[in-house]
Amino acid sequence: xxxxxxxxxxxxxxxxxxxxxxxxxxxxxxxxxxxxxxxxxxxxxxxxxxxxxxxxxxxxxxxxxxxxxxxxxxxxxxxxxxxxxxxxxxxxxxxxxxxxxxxxxxxxxxxxxxxxxxxxxxxxxxxxxxxxxxxxxxxxxxxxxxxxxxxxxxxxxxxxxxxxxxxxxxxxxxxxxxxxxxxxxxxxxxxxxxxxxxxxxxxxxxxxxxxxxxxxxxxxxxxxxxxxxxxxxxxxx
Numbered sequence: 001x002x003x004x005x006x007x008x009x010x011x012x013x014x015x016x017x018x019x020x021x022x023x024x025x026x027x028x029x030x031x032x033x034x035x036x037x038x039x040x041x042x043x044x045x046x047x048x049x050x051x052x053x054x055x056x057x058x059x060x061x062x063x064x065x066x067x068x069x070x071x072x073x074x075x076x077x078x079x080x081x082x083x084x085x086x087x088x089x090x091x092x093x094x095x096x097x098x099x100x101x102x103x104x105x106x107x108x109x110x111x112x113x114x115x116x117x118x119x120x121x122x123x124x125x126x127x128x129x130x131x132x133x134x135x136x137x138x139x140x141x142x143x144x145x146x147x148x149x150x151x152x153x154x155x156x157x158x159x160x161x162x163x164x165x166x167x168x169x170x171x172x173x174x175x176x177x178x179x180x181x182x183x184x185x186x187x188x189x190x191x192x193x194x195x196x197x198x199x200x201x202x203x204x205x206x207x208x209x210x211x212x213x214x215x216x217x218x219x220x221x222x223x224x225x226x227x228x229x230x231x232x233x234x235x236x237x
Contacts (some may be wrong), residue, residue, distance in 0.1 A: 023157040043183040049173045049180030060166035068159030075151035121141020
């Protein structure tokens with residue numbers, strides 16, 4: 001969460017920082033798991049680390065592009081949805097004033113504020129239509145306006161996080177020539193990375209960091225083990 005002071009006013013950037021963390025988590029989660037499973041699977045089928053590095057690099061490139069594009073389209077979709085709902089709310093405060101007023105009272109009632117206590121706020125909002133719309137967007141629909149560069153930032157963050165995550169399990173294959181030695185180091189390094197990543201993800205998400213670390217590590221490890229086992233089963237060598 002970032003905090004900023006501007007013209008003597010306290011401004012909080014919850015939304016931007018929350019999206020940044022979410023994008024990093026999305027990219028790193030798949031970046032650590034998919035290339036790890038691919039490298040482990042190929043280890044069970046081929047005998048040259050060079051082939052695994054080439055295949056892993058191709059997967060990381062393709063995966064980062066696909067994940068980044070997915071993040072871009074998702075952010076664009078969110079922005080379109082926000083604008084559509086905002087236009088609907090702008091019409092509603094003009095065409096269905098009583099319904100919107102009742103919704104204001106209902107929102108405040110969920111916080112234990114009576115109709116009598118919330119009436120002055122309603123009257124103030126009615127004098128400022130845009131503020132009224134902002135209020136309804138935030139507290140009725142749970143939507144917030146995105147930053148103009150949100151889609152591009154999301155795509156870049158997810159793609160970069162995927163690349164960083166993918167290089168971790170692939171690194172031993174770059175520096176070692178024996179595939180099984182590389183696999184051993186890849187497993188050790190990636191398990192540590194998955195555990196650390198899961199722990200941090202748990203802290204950020206507000207859930208048990210230990211539980212998150214265990215779940216993340218088990219998911220990545222099982223995927224890699226399954227890929228390795230299947231590759232060995234169907235290997236022609």
